[in-house]
Amino acid sequence: MLHTVRSRPWTCRVCLQRLQRSNAERTFATAVAADQQQASVDFAAASKFAKQRDDETLRRVFDSRPFWREFSNRRANSSKRTGIVQNQYLSNPEGFRQFAQTSLQKCQRIVSKVLGASTLEDYKSMAKDLDRLSDLLCRVIDLSDFVRGNHPDPRIQEAATQAYALMFEYMNILNTTTGLHDQLKKAAATPEVTSSWTEGEKMVAQILIKDFSNSAIHMPPKDRQRFVNLSNDISQLGSDFANGAEPARPHVVLSKSSVQGLDPVVVHQLQRWNSVPIPTWGMEPRLALRSMHNEQARREVYMATRTSSKRQIHRLEELLSKRAELAKLSGYTTYAHMALSDKMAKTPEAVSNFLTALIDNNRVPVQEELSKLQRIKGSSPLQPWDHAYYVQKRVLDYAMARRSRELSRVPEFFSLGTVMQGLSRLWNRLYGLRLVPQETLPGETWNSDVRRLDVVDESGQHIAVIYCDLFTRPNKSPNPAHFTLRCAREISADEIAESAAMDPPSHPNDGMATAMIPGSNTLRQLPTIALVCDFPEPPVSGNGPPTLLSEHSVRTLFHEMGHAVHSVLGQTPLQSISGTRCSTDFAELPSVLMESFATAPEVLSLYARHWESDQPLSENMMQSMAADRAANGNIYGAVENEAQILMALVDQAYHALAAGNGSKRSIDSTGIYHQVFSTHCSLPDPQDSNPLTSWQGFFGHLYGYGATYYSYIFDRAIANKIWQDVFQAGKLSIDRQAGERYKNEVLRWGGGRNGWHCVAGVLGDANASNANGRLAEGGEEAMREVGRWGLGRDGI
Template identity: 45%
Template sequence: MYATYTLIILLLKSTDMLQSVPPRPWICARCLGRRASVVLQRRSFQQQAREALDVADANPVYHSQVGERFDDSLLRQIFDSPSVWNAFGKASGRPHVGLFRNAFLTGPEGFHAFARASLRRSQKIVEKVLQASTVEEYRCIVRDLDRLSDILCRHLDMTEFLRAHHPDPRVQQAAEESWYAVYQYMNELNTTTELNDQLGRALGNKEVTATWSEEDMTVAQILKLDFTKSAVDLPQASRDRFVQVSQRITEVGNAFTDSMAPEQRQLVLPSSKFQGMDPVLARRLTRRGYLYLPTLSAEAAVALRSVHDPETRKAIYYASRTASKHSVKLLEEMVRLRAELARLSGFDSYATMTLRDRMMARNPESVNQFLLALTKKNAPVVQQEMVDLLAEKKRRGGSAHLLEPWDREYYAEAIRRSMKMTPNKDDFLSAYFSLGTVMQGLSRIFSRLYGVRFVPTETLPGETWHPDVRRLDVVSDTDGHVAVLYCDLFYRESKPPNPAHFTVRCSRELSPEEVAEAAEDFAFAEAPHSPTFSSHEEAANDGMSLSKQSGALKQLPTIALVCDFPQTATSSSRPALLNFFQMETLFHEMGHAVHSVLARTSRQVVSGTRCATDLAELPSTLMEYFAADPATLALFARHHETDEPLRYDLVAERLRLSKRFEGSDTEHQIVLAMLDQELHSPHAPERNFDSTAMYHELQRRYCSTPPDPPGTRWQGFFGHLFSYGSTYYSYLFDRVLAERVWRVAFNAGAQGGALDRANGEHVKESLLRWGGSRDPWRCLADTLRDDRVADGGERAMAIVGSWGASSVFKE
C-alpha cells in the first residue's frame, strides 16, 4: 500500500501515507555513478566490492558501464552485508544535517522552528492571494495555492511520518506538537471562504485562464472542488457543524479500528477436537487437555484449513466471523455521521461526495456498473471452484450436495496439498531472494524499462531516523539525480508493521520569486533554532535535495519505503532472505515509489501518486506481474550461496497454488466493495438501518460461495471502511487495470516484453509521467491504445469490469 494523508482542502491526496550542510552540487549521471568508489577509503571494503563485481561480471544477464556495475554490486552488498553497510553508509566527523537533510530537524527543538517557518510562509501566501485584484495577480493564484499546499504538505507529511516511525520518544513528541500546530492552522484555512471566492474569480476570468496550462487548470479544479466539499458556501452555523461532524467522524473511525474485537475472544475446546492441526502448534496452545484458540489469529486460520472435525471448524468459523456488538455500533455511527456530512455539503450521499473528488469512477452508478460487470465475468470461475470443492468433499466421504461456509478453506487446502510437487516451497524459494539481490533486481528492471537506477549514497549524521535506514539516490540516464529514496526495510519491535510508501516531499518546480523570498525570509532569521543556509535555493527547500531539469529548478521527490523484513545478526554472513510473498510486497511498494520518481509535473498537488485515488494502486499492482515474470527473475534471482539461477518451474508452482481459488477470493472482495457502496448510499444510514442484514443480503444475491450464517457479523472487522469509505472498489479496479496493462502494454512478458525499453517508455509517457495532472481516462486509453475508455463514465467502467481480474503468469 501507499500511505495516504487526506485533508479537506489543501493537503489533498498524498500517497498512497509518506530532509545544514552546504548544498551538494548537481552531479551528472556518469559522475554520480563513480561517486561511491571515491567515498570509500577502506581497503578491505574495496576488496570486497571488487570481488562482488567480479561475480557480477560473470553474470551474463546484466551489462552496463563500469561505474554503474560498481553501484549495482554495491547495492546488493549494503542490504545483504551489515558489515559492508557499516563501512559505507555512515559519514563521521560532520555536523548533524537534520532528518531527511531538512536543516530544521537537527533535534527535537527544531520541529517547533520548522512549524513556525511553515506557518510564516503560509500566512504570507494567504495574504497575497486574498489581496489579488489585477488580472496578473489572479493568474498567479494557482501557483500560489499549490505552493501553499506544498508548504503544508511538506510539514505535515514529514512530521506525521516521524511521529510514527522515529524511535526516540522526544522526537515523537516534538513531531506530534509540531504537526498539531500546523494542522490547526490548516483547519482554519478550511473555513476561509475568501480563498474560495478568490479562486472562483480567477476561474471565471477568461483573461486569467487563457494563460494557464492544462496542469494549472486541473489543479484549480481540484482545489475548487475541495472547497465545495468543505462546505465553505454554507452559513456559519452549518460550517461549524461541518467541522464538528468531521472531527466526530475521525474520533469514531479511530475508535472503530482501534477497538475492533470479536464477540468471543477465545475459543476453548478439548484438544482431541483439533486432529489434523499441526501437532507442534496444537501443543503450544494446549493446557490440561484443552486447546485455547485466539479467535482472530493466524492460529485460527490454520485450524480452519486443517482440522478434520466439521463441528470444530464451525465453532471456529462462527467465532472468527462475529464482531462484537460494540464494533458494529461504532461502524454504524460512523456511517450515519458521514451521511450528515454529505448532506451539509449539499450531496445526496457520502459516496457521491467522495467519488466526485479525484476518482475515475466519478459517481456511485459507475462503481455499480464496474462491480456488476466484474461479477458476471468472475461468476463462471467461482462456480467451477465450488464444483471442485464439492468433489473433494465427496472424495473424503462428505456430502456432495452441500458446501458449508466452514468447509471452503479446509477442502481448498486439501486440493492445494495434492497439487504440491516440492515441500517447503517458500523456504526453498527464499534462498534465491536475498534482500540485496531483490533490490539489485528492481534497479536493473527500472534501468531497462525507464532509464532510472538506484545509487547507494552515504548517510550524513542525523539524516536518518534509525541506523538500519539506507539512502538510495535515483539517477536518470537523461536527467541526472531525480529522487531520493530512504529504505527502512528491517523489522523492529517498536516499528509500525505494515509495509508502505510515504512521499515525504513531492516533486515541484520552484519559481525564481519564491527562491528570492526564501533568501529574504532567512537572511536575518533570529528565531530560536532557525538554521542557516549557504544559498537561496537551499533555503527555499529547507536544505533538502534539488536539481535542475530542463532549465527549471525542482525539489526532488523524497520517499520513505518501510517494510518489516527479518534481519540477520550483524556478525552473520547470511543475508536477509525473503519469501516469495515478501519479495512481491517489495515490488509492490517500489511500484508506488517509481510512480513518484517518474512523474514530471510542475505542481505538487498533482505530483506522482497524487493522482485519481482509484488509479493510485495501478503502478504498484502492475509491479507484482514483474515479480512473477521469468525474464525479470532471471535478472537477479540467484542462490545466495551458490549463485545458481532460480528454476522458474518452482515459481510457477507457487503461483498455481496461490491463485488456485482466486475466483472466490475475488468474489469476496466484490461483495465487500458492494457493501462499502451500500453503506454510503443515500438510503442506508437511516435511523434503524442494519449493516449485518445488508451484508448478508449482498452475499445471498451475488455470491456463488456459501454466505455467512445468521448470527455472524463480519462487517464489524471491515476496518478499511474508515480509511477507504466508498472507495474500497479501487483495489479491484486497479487489479483489473494492472492485468490489462501487463497483457497489452508488456505483452504479458512474452518475447521479452517485460524488459523492452520501448514498452517501458510507452507506459512512462502515457501514464506515469502525468501524476494527477491529466485526465486519468485519457492516460489509460493511451496506455492501452483503446479509445473506448477515453471519456470515462458508466460505459467505460463496465468495459473495465468485463476485462476481469484473473492473474496472468508464465507456466
C-alpha cells in the same frame, strides 16, 4: 486542502550557497549559470565511476553488514552535520518547532497575498500561489507525520507530533477561510485568467475548490457548524470503529476430541482440563478452520469469528448514519455520491457496473475451484466453514505430490541485495533510471540501518532520493509502506530570492534535494521517498546467508517500489498533482502492475542469483515457481477475488443509504450485509444462526475507504490489462519501448491527467474499435468494460 543530497553535489546547493553570500542585486540567471557550470564538473567526476561498480555496491550495502558498516562510516567523522533527510532544521527536537514556525510565516505571507489580490496578474498567479501554500503545509505535515511514527527517539517523536499538530490546525483554519475560497472562485471564473493557466494549474484550482467545498465553506454559518460537528463525530466514530473490532464471544469451547487435526502444540497451549477454548480473535481460529476434521466444530468457530459485538455494530451504524446526513447537508444524494464525485468512477452506478461485471467475469473460475473442493468433500454440500479446510488439504496434497526440494531453495536466489539490484536493472531497461547507493551525512537518517539511494537518469542527472528502512527492529510497524516525504515541484526565482533574504539565509527546499531542470533556468525540488519494510537483518559477522526473501516478500517490495517509481517519474511543476497525488481509484495502478514484473522470467533473469555461488536461477526453477503459482491460483484465487468483490459491494451498499427526512434513520447493517452475500456469494450464506453473523464489524476499511473500497480491485483489473496488452504478459517485461509507452502515458503525469486518458493512452489504438475506444470518456460503460477484463487467477 491545501491538502519526498549531497554525496556528490548533483543538487544546486553550491549555487544556492553562493547566491546567499552574494548581494541582493545578483540575478537569478547568473546563479543558474554558476550552478550549471558546477553540475558539469560534478558529473565529469561522477562519470569516472562505472555503472557496474554502483550496481555491485547496491547489492553489497543490503547483503553484507561489514561492507555496510564500512560504507556508511565513510562520512561518520565529517564535521558537517545535517538534519533528518537533510532538512536543515531537523537536527534536534527544537528544530521541528523552528521548521513549523518558519513554514507558518511563509504560509501567512502567501495567504495575505491571495486575500489582497486585485490585479489580473495577481489572479493569474493564484493557482501557483495556492499550490505553494499547499506544499508548505505538506512539507511539515508529511515529514512530521512520518518521523513521529518511525523515529526511535521519544523526544523527536514528541517534537514531530507538535509540529504536525501546529500545521494541521492551521490547515483546518485555512480550509474554512472564506476569502481564500472566494478569491480562487473569482480567478477560476475569469476567462482572462484561466486562458493563461496550464492544464496543471486548472486541475489544481479544481482540486482546491473541491477541498473547500468538502470543508463546507460555501454554507451558511449554522449549516457550516453542523458540518463541522458531524465531521468531528465521524472522525471519532471512525477511529473507534477501525480500532475497536471485537467478537461477540471471546472463545468457542470445544471438546478435546472435536479438535482433532489441530496442531497438538496449539491444543496443549489452549487446553483447560478436557476442553479446548478456541479464541475467536487472532491466529488460532484461522489454524482451527484450516485443520480441524470435525465439521460441526469448524462451523462453531466460523460463526463465532464472524459475529461482532453489539457495541461495534452500533458504532458502524452511527458512522453510516452521520455520513449520510453529512452528504445530504452538502447537497449530495448519498455519501457514495459525495465520495466518488472526484474519482474516476464518478458515481455509485458506475461502481455498480464495474463490480457486477467483475462478478460475472469471476463466476466460472469460482465454480471450477469450488467443484474441485466439493469432489474432495463428497456428497454433502460445501459450506463456508469448509473452504479453508479443503483448500488446505488440496494445497498439502499438491505440495506432497509436486513440490520439489528445488522449489524450497528459491529464497536462496532472492537475497535482498540481489532484489534491489533487479529493481535498479529493471528500471534502467524500462525507463533509463538506476539506483545509486550514497553515503549519508551524520544526522541524515532516523536509524543507522537506513540506506540512502539516489535515483539517476541516463544523463547522470540526479532526480530523486529514496531512503530504504527495510530491516526489522523493536517496536517497528510490520506493515510495508511507501511514504512521500516531499513531492516534486518547480521552485520559482522569487522563492530563491526570498530564502536568500532570510536571516540567516535559508535553502529554498529546506536543505533537501534539488536539481536544475536540464536546458532551463528552473530549479526543482526532488521527490524524497521513504520505503519501510520489516525484513530480517543480515548477520552482523557477515558469515552465513544474507537476508533472504520469500516470493511473497519479493512481490511486496516490488509493489512498494511501484509507488516509488510513480513518485520519481511523476514530477509535475505543481506538487498538488505530482507523483502519487492522484485519484484514489488510480493510485494503486503502478504498484499492482509492478508486482507482475517481480517473477516474470525475463526479469528474474536480470537479478535472481544464488547468494553464495552467484549462480542464476535455473529455467526449471522458474517453471516450478510459475507452476506453483498457477496451481495455488486454481485452488483458491477466484474465491479470494470474489471475497474482495463482495466487500466492495457491501461498502457500496452501506454508503448508498440516503439520510432520513427530519428523523434519525435506522440502519440494519447486518441485514444489508446478508442481502449482499446471499445475492452474490457462491458459497451459501448462513442465515440460520441466532444471532446472525455480523462480519461487517471487523471490516475496518469501511472508515478509511468509505465508498471507495473497490479501488484496489479496479486498479488490479486495469494493471492486468496493461500487463497483457502493453507488456504482452511478460514477453516484453524488460522492453524499453513498452516501458517508455507506459511512462509517457501513465507515470509521468502523476495526478495531472485524467486517469481515463492515461488508461486509454497506454492501451492505444488496438482498443479503438470496441468498447475500449470509449475509455477516455470514462463513465458507467467504461467502468463496466474494466469489470469485463477481470482480475486474473492469482487471488488478492
